[in-house]
Amino acid sequence: MALPRKPELIQRVVNAIKLSGWSVLVLQDGHPAKLSIFRQGSDSLAVMVYIWNITHGGATRDVNELRIQITGVHHFREEPGVKTTVLGWSDDMQVFGGWDVTQHRHLGSSPSFQIRRETMQKAKEMGICPQTKENEVAVAIRSDFIVAYFQEIESLHGSGSRRDFATLRKIVQTSADPKVIDIPTSPRRTVLQQVQRKVRDARFRANIMSVYEHRCAVSGIQLDLLDAAHIIPVEHKDGTDEITNGLCLTAIHHRAFDNGLIAVRSDYSVAVNDRKLGQLKAIGWDGGADLFKTTLRDHIILPRKTEYYPSVDYLVKGQRLRGWYERELRV
Helix, strand or coil: CCCCCHHHHHHHHHHHHHHCCCEEEEEECCCCEEEEEECCCCCCEEEEEEEEECEECCCCCCCCEEEEECCCCCCCCCCCCCEEEEEEEECCCCEEEEECHHHCCCCCCCCEEEEEHHHHHHHHHHCEEEEEECCEEEEEEEHHHHHHHHHCHHHHHCCCCHHHHHHHHHHHHCCCCHHHCCCCCCCCHHHHHHHHHHHHHHHHHHHHHHHCCCCCCCCCCCCCCEEEEECCCCCCCCCCCCHHHEEEEEHHHHHHHHCCCEEECCCCEEEECHHHHHHHHHCCCCCCHHHHHCCCCCECCCCCCHHHCCCHHHHHHHHHCCCCCHHHHCC
């Protein structure tokens, strides 16, 4: 099978950004491509993307050694305020590789950048995985983690000490809630905590999208308009990244849920907050209420496995925080 050409490789990146729950505009076609990445409530990113196919180095090389061969480029262009990314794409493993542009500002003759097959495999399983080789950190990235990688690209590649790198690997390779991982005190502790938050967010989204099969729980809508919503906010002391503390919602239903306009009762029926609607009507802000109600199901779409159903205790507690009375939620 023929390897993807450059426009197809750039499209793989665009698709990955959308899979990560972000919007993207292609500001500049070609190679490199320049992308604007944005999402409501989050900072936007400008990214310059260089990308090649990841392949095996040939019969004489270690079977586990994969690489990109840099062709058609004599130096990597960098712009203030724009993150320059050097990526590879493995069509075989469906995983990206990423390299630190600051380590490759001076390209020699026919350069190639390496990454291990087991690193790629680990990223396919866990979302993201770094590896060290000499003084460089390469990173393997599953598609739905690509924006988390872009956001923390400097931190991921600038691993610091061996202890910091060991902590980084623990953060990105554990399936446990990343909040429970202790980050030792070091000059890079804050940086590692930022990586931890991005990995946590990406993993939670990936899990919620998977169990709800990319469908809004309260409306059934897909259309690439979905968020992973925490029931008890993750900032709360009882907030967790358990699947049972999450719902898949469209952006508008997510806002309605967070604002206490809709709720999910203990029998998983969907409720509209008439008290809230009455307050909005009193100030003339109830336009579209009847149309919005038509998007709601009687009961939410539940995951196939009961172990992933939203926790009733989480539903009651989380929605109490948003202004609902417990008697309105318990059935």
